[in-house]
Amino acid sequence: MKKLILSLSMLSFIVLSVVASANEGSDTLEFKTDAQRSQYQQLTEELRCPKCQNQNIADSNAPIAKDLRNEVHRLILEGDDADQIVDFMVERYGNFVVYKPKFDPSTYLLWLGPAIIALIGLIIVVLSARKKRKEESTDSAVLSQEEKNQLSHILSEDEK
Amino acid sequence: MKRVLLFLPLIIAAAIGVILFWGLGNDPTKLDSARIDDPLPLFSLPSLQNPERLLSQEDVKGKVSLLNVWATWCPSCRVEHPYLLKIAKQYGVPVIGLNYKDERESAKNWLVQLGNPYLFNIFDEKGKLGLDLGVYGAPETYIVDKKGIVRYRHVGVVDEQVWKSILEPRIKQYSKQG
Numbered sequence: 001m002k003k004l005i006l007s008l009s010m011l012s013f014i015v016l017s018v019v020a021s022a023n024e025g026s027d028t029l030e031f032k033t034d035a036q037r038s039q040y041q042q043l044t045e046e047l048r049c050p051k052c053q054n055q056n057i058a059d060s061n062a063p064i065a066k067d068l069r070n071e072v073h074r075l076i077l078e079g080d081d082a083d084q085i086v087d088f089m090v091e092r093y094g095n096f097v098v099y100k101p102k103f104d105p106s107t108y109l110l111w112l113g114p115a116i117i118a119l120i121g122l123i124i125v126v127l128s129a130r131k132k133r134k135e136e137s138t139d140s141a142v143l144s145q146e147e148k149n150q151l152s153h154i155l156s157e158d159e160k
Numbered sequence: 161m162k163r164v165l166l167f168l169p170l171i172i173a174a175a176i177g178v179i180l181f182w183g184l185g186n187d188p189t190k191l192d193s194a195r196i197d198d199p200l201p202l203f204s205l206p207s208l209q210n211p212e213r214l215l216s217q218e219d220v221k222g223k224v225s226l227l228n229v230w231a232t233w234c235p236s237c238r239v240e241h242p243y244l245l246k247i248a249k250q251y252g253v254p255v256i257g258l259n260y261k262d263e264r265e266s267a268k269n270w271l272v273q274l275g276n277p278y279l280f281n282i283f284d285e286k287g288k289l290g291l292d293l294g295v296y297g298a299p300e301t302y303i304v305d306k307k308g309i310v311r312y313r314h315v316g317v318v319d320e321q322v323w324k325s326i327l328e329p330r331i332k333q334y335s336k337q338g
Contacts, residue, residue: 050191050294050296051296051297053188053189063261064295064296064297067287067291068291071291090194091194092194092195092291092292092293092294093191093194093294093296094191094192094193094194094294096191096192
């Protein structure tokens with residue numbers, strides 16, 4: 001019985017220390033309100049880590065990502081809104097750090113490009129469809145004077 | 161006219177090919193600094209060697225200089241260190257150190273052991289100036305002009321090739337300007 005208790009307490013000790021070490025890596029940040037916490041979560045998911053380029057700063061373990069998370073935390077506590085924080089990051093790390101870049105002259109092409117290409121495609125389709133319909137209608141229904149003469153000539157030959 | 165239009169897809173495909181081929185040669189881990197052509201961020205940080213002495217952006221003005229971001233925990237910094245010594249001694253370009261998120265004692269030891277190419281070192285323990293500057297990994301080397309405006313950033317090791325083909329020509333160019 002004593003042995004069982006001993007081994008159980010050993011086990012719980014191991015489990016607890018594993019849990020504790022797993023928590024060690026994550027940030028334990030304090031927020032005044034839940035709104036601030038969710039703002040923090042949203043922003044760290046939308047900002048891209050400049051070092052480990054295919055991760056957002058929430059997912060990345062790079063030291064720079066940690067620094068940026070701390071900075072987001074600090075700015076939120078200072079009362080900055082999301083736009084101000086994104087501007088702060090872009091000012092330092094360029095448009096690279098935002099997965100959703102701002103709509104400004106340097107990104108017009110990026111934002112409008114797909115729409116423009118779709119529009120051009122649509123225009124081409126409409127124009128070519130119209131042209132085709134026009135050709136078809138002139139081909140089938142309306143005959144020129146010369147064609148009419150030819151037709152009547154052929155028909156009259158058949159009658160002979 | 162119609163015949164020419166038939167070649168349009170080929171032309172577009174070729175253009176995309178050229179763009180993609182050009183993209184192959186680019187290193188995606190090297191980002192353009194957002195600070196280019198901006199003045200250095202304002203700062204007030206102690207000197208590495210002399211904690212009493214506060215340094216500011218004013219100390220980085222006057223001459224075209226290299227601002228080198230380094231730390232003792234950064235292996236590539238050790239690789240480029242001999243070349244920084246050469247730049248400072250042989251080419252006479254002022255090299256200013258930004259000791260980034262480091263420990264003061266280990267940084268001082270490093271300079272004693274490996275030699276000191278730096279005019280002075282800004283001790284940025286928390287990485288505050290690094291963050292304001294947009295540093296995302298050491299080593300990084302910036303060209304700062306006479307007026308304290310950031311002109312260029314090189315990410316990675318500075319060696320003979322980087323110095324000859326990138327840094328030296330730019331330093332000469334900015335030295336000529338007023």
